[in-house]
Amino acid sequence: MTAALILVAGATGGVGQLAVAKALEKGFTVRVLTRQADKAKQMFGDRVEIAVGDIRQPNTLPAAVQNVTHIICCTGTTAFPSAKWDFQNFFSAQNSPQQVDAVGVKNLVAAAPQDLQRFVFVSSCGVLRKKQFPFSILNAFGVLDAKQEGEEAIATSGLPYTIIRPGRLIDSPYTSYDLNTLLKATTDGKLAVVVGTGDTLVGDTSRIDVATACVECISDPVTVNKTFEIVNSGARPEITDWEALFAQLN
Numbered sequence: 001m002t003a004a005l006i007l008v009a010g011a012t013g014g015v016g017q018l019a020v021a022k023a024l025e026k027g028f029t030v031r032v033l034t035r036q037a038d039k040a041k042q043m044f045g046d047r048v049e050i051a052v053g054d055i056r057q058p059n060t061l062p063a064a065v066q067n068v069t070h071i072i073c074c075t076g077t078t079a080f081p082s083a084k085w086d087f088q089n090f091f092s093a094q095n096s097p098q099q100v101d102a103v104g105v106k107n108l109v110a111a112a113p114q115d116l117q118r119f120v121f122v123s124s125c126g127v128l129r130k131k132q133f134p135f136s137i138l139n140a141f142g143v144l145d146a147k148q149e150g151e152e153a154i155a156t157s158g159l160p161y162t163i164i165r166p167g168r169l170i171d172s173p174y175t176s177y178d179l180n181t182l183l184k185a186t187t188d189g190k191l192a193v194v195v196g197t198g199d200t201l202v203g204d205t206s207r208i209d210v211a212t213a214c215v216e217c218i219s220d221p222v223t224v225n226k227t228f229e230i231v232n233s234g235a236r237p238e239i240t241d242w243e244a245l246f247a248q249l250n
């Protein structure tokens with residue numbers, strides 16, 4: 001079997017940088033897909049390969065995906081208009097959820113090697129509950145519609161996949177522009193990981209646990225072609241048993 005080479009897209013983001021760290025800790029070889037090579041170099045030094053690319057631009061992706069065995073896609077933009085949307089003028093945003101979470105994800109799926117062993121995607125709780133509060137508010141500018149489009153492209157691609165739907169992200173690095181960032185909301189490492197299927201859970205999710213789930217799932221066949229939610233709730237056990245958590249997805 002070929003040695004694993006994991007491509008982390010969105011590696012400079014909050015969940016992405018933790019996913020890179022977790023993958024390196026587990027001994028995987030990691031390539032990062034980034035729009036900003038200098039930022040990635042500063043973050044990861046020589047511990048990763050760096051591929052410069054933008055998921056909105058399909059021609060930047062073939063070099064990035066060459067020989068990869070797994071893709072962990074943590075890309076995203078803000079749910080509400082912000083500088084991250086890259087406004088050209090008042091009416092035209094170049095990096096909105098539609099462009100990143102829908103079009104960009106579809107481009108990455110299309111570019112992925114046919115023999116890819118896993119496409120892991122960080123989506124969001126609420127994609128199936130867009131009409132219910134608070135997801136109706138979250139989806140005001142279409143982020144959940146776009147995530148769902150991305151999910152569907154992955155699930156129908158024929159590639160083995162795992163889709164992870166976190167709740168509101170907490171724990172550092174605080175990269176989003178929201179209340180949890182202002183409050184520096186944290187689990188303090190005290191809240192247990194809870195997983196579920198069917199888009200029913202509500203709550204906050206530690207970026208650390210999302211990143212860990214992204215890496216742990218690729219070694220667990222139970223998670224192939226599964227979609228699950230993840231939040232933090234209740235007292236955290238001394239050791240989080242990912243195998244037991246993933247077994248609940250069956």
Ligand SMILES: NC(=O)c1ccc[n+]([C@@H]2O[C@H](COP(=O)([O-])OP(=O)(O)OC[C@H]3O[C@@H](n4cnc5c(N)ncnc54)[C@H](OP(=O)(O)O)[C@@H]3O)[C@@H](O)[C@H]2O)c1
Nearest residue numbers: 010011012013014015035054055075076124168169175176
């Ligand atoms: N915030 C929440 O409460 C919440 C809740 C549920 C799910 N999520 C989802 O969780 C995921 C991780 O969140 P996060 O806070 O870690 O996100 P983040 O810090 O904003 O990171 C997003 C990453 O995506 C990259 N990116 C953006 N546009 C790109 C493009 N066109 N091409 C390539 N890369 C691009 C960014 O790279 P640059 O450094 O180049 O900008 C950055 O590395 C996201 O998908 C988000 O939608 C968030």
